[in-house]
Amino acid sequence: MRRISCAKVAKTVANLCQEANLFLPSDVLASLNYAASREVSPLGQAALSQILENNKIAAEEKIPICQDCGTAVVFLEMGNEVRIISGNLFDAVNEGVRQGYKDGYLRKSLCHPLTRKNTGDNTPAVIHLYMVPGDKLKIIVCPKGGGAENMSRLAMLSPSVGKDGIKKFVIGTVEQAGFNSCPPIVVGVGIGGGTFERAAFLAKKALLRSTNTPNTDGELNLLEYELYSAINKLGMGPAGLGGSRTALAVFIGMEPCHIASLPVAVNINCHAARHKEAIL
């Protein structure tokens, strides 16, 4: 058993929260540059230049990429030979979020759903824990803004609609989402998963993939490409000002589902597709 202390987890999470909000992953930046080289609309071009310039300023001057520094979504990939010591793992993650959002001058955006009173420290984090072989702990922090998250959808489709039905639902969701979710967007699609919540998890997890890697499943890779092309023909463009670059990427995650169901979740991420990881 390898021991990892809660203090170490908290410190790592705190750093990741700050870094994720200042430095966009290099693959997302590359996709933005690519989009800028292809955008056909002048206003869309201008919006992309602003987005690229914004990321430069954020990194150089330590001003968050976006004022919505997000809900801290934290993925914990825990090796089954790891033992967490001196505390509770989830408490440590929340402590890291608390520290990171405070020290990083990040906006605290979580509140009581009914009274709307701010929790004051951006907790609780949304934590996804799963076990993998090995003696490492991989922590991925993904700050997720409200604008794009609000436009995400889940449907329990009838299995009879097949691939075409899935495409229709994904494209329809993006059509509704477009202007509010800060395009060019990254689209995470979860197909199947035994139940309702699993599809949503698959869609969220799909967003972590790097934009320069293909889907390892050939059929899904093709479906991703078809969706990407169709979305970029919708005409919304960067910042919704009209144009040919509405999506930077489409990522699909798929798992078997119940014989009676076809759950499909679409989780939209904005161009500020932030995530940072560390391995302990």
Place this chain on the structure above:
Amino acid sequence: MKVDLTTPLKDEDLAKLKIGDEVLLSGIIYSARDAAHKRMIEALDRGRTLPFDVKGQVIYYMGPSPARPGQVIGSAGPTTSGRMDAYAPRLMEIGLKGMIGKGMRSQSVIEAMKKYQCVYFGATGGVGALISKSIKSAKVIAYEDLGAEAIYELIVENFPLIVINDVLGNDLYREGIEKYKQGGKIAN
């Protein structure tokens, strides 16, 4: 067209604006999001005055991240405007001339913009660090307890905006789609 505008805005300024115009806005503007709007409308319902005189003014739908020491403001980009649709016509009725945010407005808000002569400007979503450079001073003037959702009085210089809805009821988002839909020529 590129246009320089300074607040407060007059009807003559607005009459010249067309959707798609690139505006550089300077002068005083006020930030307000959901919670501040709710309070302002409640104040009006009770016959009270608002924390600032809305006449001729521009409201920016924005709640900033905290400023680091030495900075005027943190990241300061727009939030989704649709959430303010329920409140906006009431403020136009008493003289609001401009709104800044991101995303579509409802038909009733667009109708109100025509009726009361008000313009909706889009700021690019997710470029809060860049926009913070146009903000020269920031001061909380009301509802401090709301934190990031308090009302700030902001002095801006050359804040880059696009006219999304003009006083004639045109909508850049809808037109953009018309123009670029299909496009067809997507190489990859």
